[in-house]
Amino acid sequence: MSATTTSSAAFGALRAVPEALDTLGAEALSEVARSATLAQNLAAATRLQAAHHLVEAMGRLDEATHDDKVRPRPAFARLDPADRARDHLAAAMSLTGWHAGRLVTAGVQIHTRLPLLRKAVDRGLFPEQLAIDTACRLADIPDEIIAAVESEVIGALCRDLDGGHRPSRTALDTAVDAARERHDPRAAEDAVAEAVERRTVRFRPGRDGMTSMWAHLPSGDAEKLRRRVDAAARAACDSGHPRTRDQLRADALCALGDPNTDDIGTALHDPEDLHRADNTGSAGTDTPPDATRPGASRPGASWGTDKPVRISVIDSIAQGLPNRVQFVNGAYASFDWLCEELLSGGEATVRFELIDPQPGVQDTPDAVLKYFITPALAERIRLRDGTCRHPGCTVDAHDCEIDHVIAFDHLRPELGGPTAEWNLICLCRKHHREKTFGHCAYRPGPLGELTIITETGHEHRTTPHGPLAQARDRILDHRWREHLDRLFADDGHLTNPPGAHRTHPA
Incomplete structure (x- = not known):
């Protein structure tokens, strides 16, 4: 049975389900859930196929532009079709750039390198996320062994799914790594070396005063860190410390960077003792109290950063x-x-x-006719935008380039895009190249709005979400509430003009 026929049957079964599901029995409800899952999996197969064809279409479009006999483009102006497809899908499907990129990678891999996975996906056997995870993991397998590795991994996954068990991402990674090692031990060693190069630590501040930390570390280093943190937390817990084990582990991790605390983040000295020690030394001697602790800084010294x-x-x-x-x-x-x-x-x-939150306060008649963006204006744009302004992109504004939406005319600045707040946006390096060498049109708005018109005719309108934009939104909301308070009398009647005193009838 073809995927189209199966999909039609699944959607037909769903349409036949009565609206009042609470009237159905357990068996019928189970079948409804199974039909909905099958329809969802088949829809995922369609999305993956569309992503693959979109990459091909972008490649043909870029090739035609590059080979233009009248105005050929240089090699540096060529754009990666996969990147362009990712950007289109991020806007069209309201995805982050990361998720759209994985969808594109999976679509291309499934329809060019992974015939067994494609067959399973087209039959609706794989949930979308598992299909994407599997395809992205197999994308790193060399062509020489991909057939053998795919056969082993997809076979195991299909057996698990048929038995009602969905493997976790960890189980998938283990299966792929084991198959790779069996079929090419040298490639497995190379993969380990490449993975080490991608080590990183990231921080994400929250609104509740807490920050999430995510790290991708070599297993040996991570194990050393885990053992040190667990040992400190276990010792404190065994000694009857009132904090929970999770709290102690978190405090032990933070204590690694603070010389003024012990292994579980407890201050080493009472503040009054520190004050006395700074003036008199320790126990009547001339030796500072922290001199015996290697690497310890002066009590009370800043240890967070040396930058302003x-x-x-x-x-x-x-x-x-x-x-x-x-x-x-x-x-x-x-x-x-x-x-x-x-x-x-x-x-x-x-x-x-x-x-000053007022739009355009940094714009002057002379500055708008110059291509140079002053540091103060650049900081305003970054505070306003917060991130790259392309839909789905989350690159921090301070890692972005500031670009003129309407291109600056270097020959006649009065006719080109001015260097004004409303005409400047933050774009990461990839999306800056997309704007410069791509085929989309860009239109600015007075408060930093950005409208992107794709070559397919779709419009995507984004608004800034940085702290300056948020402050402006609060100001506008405050003004609107004040206007409504003046527009309506206490009894709910409309006053004209706003704020005028209304005489109540006797």
């Missing part, structure tokens, strides 16, 4: 709202951390910058 702490304060007092403090870098997203830096007596320098 830059803090932007968005001025909203004139609009009837309190000022909003915005930490420029995510590492400073904690008032406790800031207070510690200010009170520690270290070398940290804190610089406050007052930001």
